[in-house]
Amino acid sequence: MADKFVVTPWEVSGRIDYGKLVKEFGLTPLEGLPKAFTDNLLFRRKKVFAHRDFQKILAAIKERKPFVMMTGLMPTGKFHIGHAVVARQMAFYQSLGAKLYIAVADIEAFHARGQTLEESRRVAMEEYLPSYIALGLKPENCEVYFQSARSADAGRANAYYRLQNMLAKHATFSEFKAVYGEISPGKMVAALLQAADMLHPQLPEFGGPVPVVVPVGTDQDPHLRLARDLAARTKAYRFTTLASTYHVFVPGLGGGKMSSSDERSCIALTDDAKTVKMKVNKYAFSGGKDTVEAHRKHGGDPDVDVAYQYLTFFEEDDKKLKRYYDDYKSGKLLSGELKAILIAKLNAFLAEHQKRREAARKRLHEYLAAPEEFTPKQKH
Numbered sequence: 001m002a003d004k005f006v007v008t009p010w011e012v013s014g015r016i017d018y019g020k021l022v023k024e025f026g027l028t029p030l031e032g033l034p035k036a037f038t039d040n041l042l043f044r045r046k047k048v049f050a051h052r053d054f055q056k057i058l059a060a061i062k063e064r065k066p067f068v069m070m071t072g073l074m075p076t077g078k079f080h081i082g083h084a085v086v087a088r089q090m091a092f093y094q095s096l097g098a099k100l101y102i103a104v105a106d107i108e109a110f111h112a113r114g115q116t117l118e119e120s121r122r123v124a125m126e127e128y129l130p131s132y133i134a135l136g137l138k139p140e141n142c143e144v145y146f147q148s149a150r151s152a153d154a155g156r157a158n159a160y161y162r163l164q165n166m167l168a169k170h171a172t173f174s175e176f177k178a179v180y181g182e183i184s185p186g187k188m189v190a191a192l193l194q195a196a197d198m199l200h201p202q203l204p205e206f207g208g209p210v211p212v213v214v215p216v217g218t219d220q221d222p223h224l225r226l227a228r229d230l231a232a233r234t235k236a237y238r239f240t241t242l243a244s245t246y247h248v249f250v251p252g253l254g255g256g257k258m259s260s261s262d263e264r265s266c267i268a269l270t271d272d273a274k275t276v277k278m279k280v281n282k283y284a285f286s287g288g289k290d291t292v293e294a295h296r297k298h299g300g301d302p303d304v305d306v307a308y309q310y311l312t313f314f315e316e317d318d319k320k321l322k323r324y325y326d327d328y329k330s331g332k333l334l335s336g337e338l339k340a341i342l343i344a345k346l347n348a349f350l351a352e353h354q355k356r357r358e359a360a361r362k363r364l365h366e367y368l369a370a371p372e373e374f375t376p377k378q379k380h
């Protein structure tokens with residue numbers, strides 16, 4: 001019998017059956033993608049596994065027509081290897097010619113997590129944005145904005161907040177509840193703002209109409225459904241249906257979803273080599289057997305082994321990865337050896353990333369939609 005699992009924007013737990021999620025949410029599996037996509041590890045290995053209305057994005061790419069990738073993250077806690085899955089997609093879509101809009105969800109963090117706008121600003125500028133840039137984001141055709149300060153251009157800012165307000169007319173309480181599990185005025189505001197995030201690239205003030213794809217973790221689908229439904233109901237605007245893609249969660253070290261508030265669960269992109277080694281050796285859930293003899297005899301289970309799972313995100317070479325899989329399963333490769341392979345891989349990646357991130361710190365302003373003076377300074 002399948003384990004019980006939960007995937008909502010406010011809770012992710014249990015062993016997730018993605019096939020079942022596709023059915024329950026009414027998503028479409030991502031299949032038959034062109035080579036530009038399957039050259040990318042995340043698409044080739046089905047880390048990005050499902051979509052809604054993605055055909056129009058594929059068509060735009062094929063016909064070399066403009067399209068937008070829009071997504072966002074709450075700047076809370078450390079930026080970890082789970083967040084990197086979204087950031088890697090940003091850079092990928094940019095390389096395909098997309099215009100990018102990236103929301104720093106500081107208003108959402110304020111309402112859903114009780115985090116002040118100043119703290120969100122600090123975390124975004126110190127942790128998130130430098131990592132986006134280090135993961136390959138270019139300043140051209142890219143706008144990073146704070147929900148609390150959309151644009152230095154009043155016409156654009158007004159259009160974004162006007163849209164948020166106009167959409168309110170078409171939402172129901174039960175729809176809000178589906179997004180946050182409970183209804184409070186603040187959470188309603190945040191849900192409407194996220195709908196405005198996803199839809200505003202289509203407004204004329206932002207160069208629309210244009211097709212938009214929103215890559216998200218699967219827990220965010222209720223937000224997509226809300227935005228799509230509001231868009232279909234409004235008479236004040238004409239929107240083309242949002243496209244979205246869904247990626248798997250990077251498991252936490254002990255299983256479950258990676259959480260930045262739990263040291264034993266996450267590998268942060270700021271962790272040093274010693275910390276990574278310690279965390280992987282100490283906390284990474286192993287699919288190996290209890291003794292070397294039993295392991296040699298019966299083999300390990302790579303499908304539940306967290307070190308192996310991480311390698312599927314970081315080892316580019318399919319042949320090597322398959323060898324690790326086969327050798328681990330046959331018992332030839334021990335748990336400690338597999339962990340050592342992962343530690344070396346992660347630390348090589350992080351050493352390079354950390355160099356790039358330090359260089360990126362001087363370039364943050366090239367990406368921001370509104371300069372510093374637009375950010376709220378008051379205490380909350």
Ligand code: TRP
Pocket residue numbers: 070071072073074103105108193194197198214215216220223
């Ligand atoms: N709700 C998202 C999160 O929890 C953040 C977010 C805000 C977002 N606006 C968005 C995601 C627009 C995708 C598109 O991290």
